[in-house]
Amino acid sequence: MDANKEATTVELGFWDQHRFLILIGLAIAVALVLVTISMALYSSSGAIQLDLSRPGYKAVTSQAANDESSFVDYPTSGKLDAKAINDFKTLYDTQAAKAKAVDAFGGDPLNPDTLSISAPQN
Numbered sequence: 001m002d003a004n005k006e007a008t009t010v011e012l013g014f015w016d017q018h019r020f021l022i023l024i025g026l027a028i029a030v031a032l033v034l035v036t037i038s039m040a041l042y043s044s045s046g047a048i049q050l051d052l053s054r055p056g057y058k059a060v061t062s063q064a065a066n067d068e069s070s071f072v073d074y075p076t077s078g079k080l081d082a083k084a085i086n087d088f089k090t091l092y093d094t095q096a097a098k099a100k101a102v103d104a105f106g107g108d109p110l111n112p113d114t115l116s117i118s119a120p121q122n
């Protein structure tokens with residue numbers, strides 16, 4: 001009985017034969033649309049002007065003040081004892097107080113004075 005069974009073949013349509021390639025193509029198309037929308041928002045919102053890492057702003061980047069004289073770096077190695085923990089807490093509380101002093105929902109949180117960015121003194 002099993003020997004007399006004929007194998008049935010089913011003709012697949014175009015969509016059935018190429019659904020994986022169509023899925024890949026649609027994923028690429030959606031990604032391109034989303035990237036286009038995000039780049040349009042990036043340039044129209046003015047955020048593009050804040051990005052100093054762009055090649056056109058290399059000359060301006062060198063003029064940015066790099067005043068880290070008030071920043072104290074905590075050592076990455078050493079003995080972990082009560083004194084080290086107290087030193088870390090002191091440094092952390094100092095930096096946390098600076099961060100809490102900024103009104104992030106206020107009028108101008110990206111003001112150079114708020115961010116402690118100053119123009120170079122001539």
